[in-house]
Amino acid sequence: QQQVKQSPQSLIVQKGGISIINCAYENTAFDYFPWYQQFPGKGPALLIAIRPDVSEKKEGRFTISFNKSAKQFSLHIMDSQPGDSATYFCAAERGSNYKLTFGKGTLLTVNP
């Protein structure tokens, strides 16, 4: 049972465009939703995270939108740059049980 579903699998965006990656979850007990960014040959790194008590969180060009009733959350990358080309993973955690459940990832390519 896949608890966090991520789409699309891959995404190509032109420089300056908006990249949007979506995730849906099933377990309503999840209460922490981070996004991780992974460059080729590197380990993932935390990009931005949100809790369900807020509907949106913005850090620079990166924004998480959260819809608790729909059990969905999304990452928006504004003014996408070639340096943003990476694989992005959404994830979810329940309480403090230290078990992050990851989505399958989205390969983002930003063309110059």
Added chain:
Amino acid sequence: NAGVTQTPKFQVLKTGQSMTLQCAQDMNHEYMSWYRQDPGMGLRLIHYSVGAGITDQGEVPNGYNVSRSTTEDFPLRLLSAAPSQTSVYFCASSPTGTGANVLTFGAGSRLTVL
């Protein structure tokens, strides 16, 4: 600070061989974990530890053993390697008690089982 250090970076094994992937962190993190990353499958939790002497299973624990004798080290053992264990393995750590699991990942260990 070195962060999370994994060794080796690359390893080729034959079916049935055993080996240990090493993971060390110098951030005094209580929580450590092992994930495997396979194409199209994302990151899947193998085992984790919330402190020295305490380990627990994740989503895909079969075929792997772990132990945690010190805060710094969390080795992952493959007792009898199988081709299905060909993957990239990531070790990650996090401070305890945050309630929000901010993981610091190592650079990964790429394992091929022939």
